[in-house]
Amino acid sequence: MKNGDLTIRRITEGGVIAALYVGLTFLSSLFGMSSGFIQFRISEILCILPVFTPAAIPGLAIGCALANLLTGALPFDVLFGSLATLLGAVGTYLLRKHKILALLPPIVSNTVIVPLVLLFVYFTDASYLLMCLSIGISEALSAGVGGYFVAQALRRLRVYKKDTEKG
Numbered sequence: 001m002k003n004g005d006l007t008i009r010r011i012t013e014g015g016v017i018a019a020l021y022v023g024l025t026f027l028s029s030l031f032g033m034s035s036g037f038i039q040f041r042i043s044e045i046l047c048i049l050p051v052f053t054p055a056a057i058p059g060l061a062i063g064c065a066l067a068n069l070l071t072g073a074l075p076f077d078v079l080f081g082s083l084a085t086l087l088g089a090v091g092t093y094l095l096r097k098h099k100i101l102a103l104l105p106p107i108v109s110n111t112v113i114v115p116l117v118l119l120f121v122y123f124t125d126a127s128y129l130l131m132c133l134s135i136g137i138s139e140a141l142s143a144g145v146g147g148y149f150v151a152q153a154l155r156r157l158r159v160y161k162k163d164t165e166k167g
Helices: 003-030 042-051 056-070 075-094 101-120 128-157
Strands: none
Touching: 003 042, 003 056, 042 056, 042 075, 042 101, 042 128, 056 075, 075 101, 101 128
16 A cells, blocks of 8 residues: 555544544533533444544544534633543553553543533532542543444454454
8 A cells, every 4th residue: 555545544444433432422412411511422332443443543533523512512621632532542542552551541531521511611500529430420421431342353254364362
């Protein structure tokens, strides 16, 4: 594959991942679960994708920004929510050789940052620790458990020819 072909492939992969993130966030919003004190974004299952392709890093960040914009988030929420996703994606990519540890960065970044957004952007009156618990549980379920099963499916289906992970 030529370098130009690889660039086009990565841009395409990133765009598809961003679109999937937006679509899955909209699905969560149908049930009132995509934002607020209690969040369960189905789209967070995609946070494991940087294990398989670096194109997922911008794809997830752009997808999160677009999803937040399109669901009516305030500008600082769009900025810092997307930053949390970007940090999680970079962390997942850096830990891509470790199947379980790679699941942790999006959980940690969202558990710490999203409650701060709720406090300082939306002036939520709940306690920071309670919001960390709520967001942390939902992230552990979607990005952790859901991400684990997505990764297992991608490995079984051999969607990516070069799996860079080790046991």
